[in-house]
Amino acid sequence: MEYLVVLLLFVVFLQTRIMELKRSILCLAAQSGIIAGACFAIGLGAGSGLHAWLPGLLTIFVKVLFIPGAILRLAGKITDEREIVSDINVNYSTMAAAAFLVFGYLLVDHLLPGTPGRSIIAASILMIMTGLALMVMRKRAILQMIGLITLENGIYLLGLLITEGLPLVVELGVFLDVLIAVVVLVILTNRMSLSFMTTDTTVMKKLKG
């Protein structure tokens, strides 16, 4: 488990540094892969049967293969250099992530003192907060999507840790929703690049008041 935490922290911090689309999508896939590993570790440790391995398997299919694949296809259509690499200062988001990590540990020690999974719960809080921060700080549609998936992964991991997974039906529903959400967002982004000629969300500022 400790290796997973270290890997996870590394990947999340890497995510805050990367500005290039394809690399950050691969980073997301790696992050989901680590979550799948945690799924198997916890599921097989807690029991056997369908509920032990199905979530992990679904994570691999949905979050490691399908979602990054769909976003990669979308990113493949974007050829403009200015679209692919955005030039904003990434140091703020890294610093924010560091602050979130400290915050996560403080929160765990305050709310659940002495739990065995202290580090990984803190890591999941880091993922939730960093996902939110990425959605706010990044302007590219695809990077915002990646922030959203990171947030969702964080919540999923937290749920996995404290409850050993939601009931199976609910979990299947959550996977279905994430899947559809990504499909919808990909459709919208595709349309956006057709009608705005860019995937930068800052051009969308007509609706006010």
Place this chain on the structure above:
Amino acid sequence: MELYVTIPQLVYTLLALPPLFSLIAAVNVLGKGLLHWLNRLTAVAAGAIVVKLVMQFDPSNPVSFGYLYLDALALWMLIIVTMLYLAFAFTSKAYLDRDTNIRYGYLRRFSHLEGRFYALSHLFVWTMMIVVLVNNLGLMWVAIEATTLVSALLVAFKFTRTSLEAAWKYVMVCTVGICLALLGTILVYYAQILAMGGAQALDWQYLAAHGGELNPALAKVAFCFLFVGYGTKVGLAPMHAWLPDAHSEAPALTSGLLSGALCICAIYVLLRNVIVIMPAVGMGFISSLFLFFGLLTIALAIPFVVIQRDIKRMLAYSSMENFGLMAAGFGLFMPLAVEASLLHMMNHALVKYALFYTAGTIMEAYGTKNMMRMHGMLQQAPRTSLFWLLGIVGILGMPPMGIFFSKFYIIDSFFMADRPWLGMLALVLLAGMLIGILYHALRMMGGKPKRKSAGELMGRLDTAVLLVLLLASGVISGTLLELPYLGDLLVTAGQIVLGGMS
């Protein structure tokens, strides 16, 4: 001969109809005429099933089967959703035809998209039916998120620049909100595991019966997340940014469904969670959050209404006002207020659907959304403007219309609950809303017309539907307690909402 069907069979049939039609519509094999008829047929069949359900279901006797659950509160919501479903089915042809006939209509260029519009709309109604019928807090979350995703495609249906912006904002803000609600749901599950083990995970009936055993501190944190999460979906300030955009950019029929049915479905899920959590957290905390954010929502909506130029945005802010009032009404947690708020859900749904439909019609006839460019409607289209005026009078809560009763009871219960200052504040806020909306609406009616008359904007069928919607709201709320069945249903639903208090 009496045809006897059990309640589970009825519910399963009800849930099978809309997806079946969606499938047929999505394949796009039917001709347009046939599609319109099948659309109406599906909705009428669903309506008939709900009527049959109402006749068979005993409000004091909840029915649970599989993952579904039907009690008075769920049936009340189901009735509202189905009424709007019927209204949708009978106004859709007129709306789509109008879009096809005007010169720059979207469907004129892409006529094959009617099937897609129908498929998505019926799926949207279906997801809302699922929301009110499932018995599991986790599945409720799944269904609410599904409504967001289906309706996002409807909001962006015409793929104009503004509708894309609205849909993007809608999906992003609502999904983040709903993810927080998932966190809240997970925490409720954790509290359940700690208190009573993992059996009957997140089952609403079981949790409602054992709510007192949850850990108070944990339940409180869970409630905060649930309130923020589902509150976002309701459109409570300050997480309301998506609401005016999505409501104003969606096709008018979708706006009606979004405002009339979807947001109250989110309130419904929030209430289900509150019923579970209330015994552990206590009333004071929950009540004050509901009251504060409810009134804040009304207060924030007023300035935007006053300066508004866009006709559908004005209606969207009026929806915010009504959701705020509902939240405040539920926040009082006393029988009269809760029943009035439930009634207000129905009234608001019916009247707001009629208003959005009328607004959509006016917008297309005038070719603009800007209210400042609409003059002299009373001279040019007396019937349309009559319905517009009736709807506006209705939504503002003036006496002959149904909303008057529900708003009056909500305000009344503020005073009965010994919160006279909040009651007065609510009254002042409602008055501000009234001034803002009435000014714009009346300005559209009066003055000299500046364009050539297009004649009446609405046909016979949609006029009849609007009339039925407005009348139904008025008659039901005016005579509710004398009505044989609905009165009972409403009182029982109110008791369910208050179930967490005892």
